Amino acid sequence: MKTFIILGAVNAFISVALGAFGAHGLEGKISEHYMSVWEKAVSYQMYHALGLIAVGILVQATGAPLLGAAGWLMLLGIIFFSGSLYILAVSGISILGAITPIGGVLFLAGWVCLIIGMIRL
Numbered sequence: 001m002k003t004f005i006i007l008g009a010v011n012a013f014i015s016v017a018l019g020a021f022g023a024h025g026l027e028g029k030i031s032e033h034y035m036s037v038w039e040k041a042v043s044y045q046m047y048h049a050l051g052l053i054a055v056g057i058l059v060q061a062t063g064a065p066l067l068g069a070a071g072w073l074m075l076l077g078i079i080f081f082s083g084s085l086y087i088l089a090v091s092g093i094s095i096l097g098a099i100t101p102i103g104g105v106l107f108l109a110g111w112v113c114l115i116i117g118m119i120r121l
Helices: 002-025 032-062 065-091 096-097 100-119
Strands: none
Touching: 002 032, 002 096, 002 100, 032 065, 032 100, 065 100, 096 100
């Protein structure tokens, strides 16, 4: 599905933009700890943006239905994992850290769907 390629490219763009914003706009405005949190969010967003692009290519090449689930799970993982970390880094609201593991589980589930989808081919 080209939808996942587009979503991956959009998320890669956002990741680069937020990485630059963090490096230049947040430097000296948030603590080292929260800058590290911001960088973790950027990294995981980029990894999974590339995962979305790969899923899009594989869906088009194979038509494996479970790969679609992998893509949606990765996208939700970006929203929950990276999104919660971005907000945590700029707000300091520590309860948001409770949302982050949900995103991590969604990432893991997405990768498992990708593995199983490819095995079943």
